[in-house]
Amino acid sequence: MERILTKKIQQDFPLLQRGVAYLDNASTTQKPQAVLDAMNAYYTECCANVHRGIYAISEDASARFEAVRDQVQQFIGAGHREEIIFTSGTTASLNMIARMLGATCSAGDEIILTEMEHHANLIPWQIVARERGLKLQFLRAREDGEIYAEDLQALCTPRTKIFALTHLSNASGYRTPLAELTRLAHEQHLLVVVDAAQSVPHIPINVAELDIDFLTFSAHKMCGPTGVGVLYGKKALLERLEPAFGGGHMIAHVTLEGSTWAELPMKLEPGTPNIAGIIGFGAALTYLSQIGMQAIEQHIHQLHTDALKKLTALPGIRILGPKDHSTITGILSFAVNGIHPHDIASVLDNEGVAVRAGHHCAQPLMTAWGVSATTRASFYFYNTEEDVNRFIAAIQKTQQLFLP
Amino acid sequence: MNIYQEEILEHYRHPHNTGQLEHADVVQQEYNPFCGDKLTLYLTFVDNKVAEVRFMGEGCAISQAATSMLTDKIAGMTRKQIQQLTKEDVLQLLGIELGPTRLKCALLSLQGIHHAIQQAPTPTSKDVTA
Numbered sequence: 088m089e090r091i092l093t094k095k096i097q098q099d100f101p102l103l104q105r106g107v108a109y110l111d112n113a114s115t116t117q118k119p120q121a122v123l124d125a126m127n128a129y130y131t132e133c134c135a136n137v138h139r140g141i142y143a144i145s146e147d148a149s150a151r152f153e154a155v156r157d158q159v160q161q162f163i164g165a166g167h168r169e170e171i172i173f174t175s176g177t178t179a180s181l182n183m184i185a186r187m188l189g190a191t192c193s194a195g196d197e198i199i200l201t202e203m204e205h206h207a208n209l210i211p212w213q214i215v216a217r218e219r220g221l222k223l224q225f226l227r228a229r230e231d232g233e234i235y236a237e238d239l240q241a242l243c244t245p246r247t248k249i250f251a252l253t254h255l256s257n258a259s260g261y262r263t264p265l266a267e268l269t270r271l272a273h274e275q276h277l278l279v280v281v282d283a284a285q286s287v288p289h290i291p292i293n294v295a296e297l298d299i300d301f302l303t304f305s306a307h308k309m310c311g312p313t314g315v316g317v318l319y320g321k322k323a324l325l326e327r328l329e330p331a332f333g334g335g336h337m338i339a340h341v342t343l344e345g346s347t348w349a350e351l352p353m354k355l356e357p358g359t360p361n362i363a364g365i366i367g368f369g370a371a372l373t374y375l376s377q378i379g380m381q382a383i384e385q386h387i388h389q390l391h392t393d394a395l396k397k398l399t400a401l402p403g404i405r406i407l408g409p410k411d412h413s414t415i416t417g418i419l420s421f422a423v424n425g426i427h428p429h430d431i432a433s434v435l436d437n438e439g440v441a442v443r444a445g446h447h448c449a450q451p452l453m454t455a456w457g458v459s460a461t462t463r464a465s466f467y468f469y470n471t472e473e474d475v476n477r478f479i480a481a482i483q484k485t486q487q488l489f490l491p
Numbered sequence: 492m493n494i495y496q497e498e499i500l501e502h503y504r505h506p507h508n509t510g511q512l513e514h515a516d517v518v519q520q521e522y523n524p525f526c527g528d529k530l531t532l533y534l535t536f537v538d539n540k541v542a543e544v545r546f547m548g549e550g551c552a553i554s555q556a557a558t559s560m561l562t563d564k565i566a567g568m569t570r571k572q573i574q575q576l577t578k579e580d581v582l583q584l585l586g587i588e589l590g591p592t593r594l595k596c597a598l599l600s601l602q603g604i605h606h607a608i609q610q611a612p613t614p615t616s617k618d619v620t621a
Binding site: 427428429430433434437444445446450453459460488489 | 493494495500503525526527528529549550551552553554593596
């Protein structure tokens with residue numbers, strides 16, 4: 088099989104030198120040396136707070152920090168740099184937008200989510216709904232495991248205000264028909280919030296073309312450090328929203344009685360940000376851009392296809408998620424007849440293959456599938472066919488051990 | 492270390508003390524939110540000792556084997572003896588070492604049994620109701 092990316096790329100990643108077949112990339116990815124170096128350079132060359140000091144090292148830190156905002160803007164095709172808000176991760180981004188949008192809703196207003204959301208795109212809305220008397224509606228997958236725009240239309244009422252959905256399910260790898268759903272949601276005058284934690288690392292995305300209102304993702308799932316995330320929002324919308332969190336840096340004028348807010352993006356970034364992490368994220372974006380998101384998407388697709396073919400050739404394997412496997416990418420969530428996912432993951436670990444076993448923070452989806460947990464293998468561009476083969480061999484070994 | 496020793500696999504394939512007790516004095520449900528495993532324990536007590544114990548539930552080999560072995564062990568034990576059972580006792584039964592994640596699987600049944608005896612009728616209260 089032709090490979091766009093070769094094993095050589097693994098040399099950029101210190102941890103991959105340890106020989107593990109790392110297939111838990113939907114959880115977090117490995118970091119290339121360039122990312123670690125960029126963070127270290129901040130601490131050793133210009134460790135100062137950003138946007139504050141009237142001295143050279145603070146200005147250096149601010150310049151490196153703000154350059155990453157420009158990089159993110161370009162990476163996702165945003166129209167304005169101030170549409171990029173740095174947070175601590177997708178979870179923080181989703182909580183923030185749920186809180187800010189929730190504040191614009193009145194009791195009885197409705198929010199539509201899908202049944203396959205990660206808990207990070209479910210619980211924040213549950214909290215806001217409880218506080219403000221809002222109603223949550225759920226767009227469910229059909230028998231074939233897929234989501235349809237017509238079903239969204241059927242759920243909409245004059246009280247529906249927001250549609251929040253995943254772009255790529257972390258539990259199944261199912262890619263939702265985002266463009267079609269967004270178009271329909273906009274016809275119904277809904278605001279569209281997208282959990283893109285799994286898709287931005289894998290697929291070229293352009294928020295302007297897709298006309299998405301709010302998009303959230305995490306640095307650590309795309310070679311960046313933990314503790315950094317992004318909330319993208321259309322400028323006109325972010326300008327209208329009241330901040331969810333207050334503190335230093337986000338104000339224009341403060342008295343004891345009240346305050347006015349700074350301009351975007353500062354208005355939504357109170358406190359000292361994760362400066363080193365954001366600078367490291369910048370290095371990750373540079374690294375990914377050098378490889379090219381199209382090449383990354385294609386390589387992951389090839390590996391995924393290869394793994395799917397080899398896995399389904401084994402006896403007693405059930406792939407969870409949509410029946411049409413061409414709608415899933417990057418992730419394989421599966422059950423092995425007669426063997427608990429924890430035992431599979433333990434045996435695989437013994438064989439040097441790292442996969443995830445559990446409910447993947449999507450308990451309602453597990454309930455819909457009728458399982459308590461699944462085993463999940465998830466791929467990234469540095470994985471190789473050899474990793475896939477080790478994974479398949481380890482599954483066979485597990486079956487030999489447990490199924491005499 | 493391979494944690495899947497033959498004895499553990501044997502308990503997993505043919506667990507002891509499975510089923511329900513309709514006349515149970517205590518029915519205790521445990522849930523492991525980390526992996527979604529559920530366990531229900533059924534116990535009867537006579538003279539402050541465990542007379543019968545059964546369990547139902549799904550789980551990995553480690554949790555199933557630990558429950559099978561632990562339910563064997565507690566039959567006939569007093570409440571006080573059961574209260575004194577620790578993590579080390581369970582690991583000794585299993586005969587393996589476990590990392591922090593799999594330890595949760597191994598200890599679900601111990602946690603359930605400890606919760607169950609807190610609810611167990613004391614001999615005095617049983618005498619009174621009898």
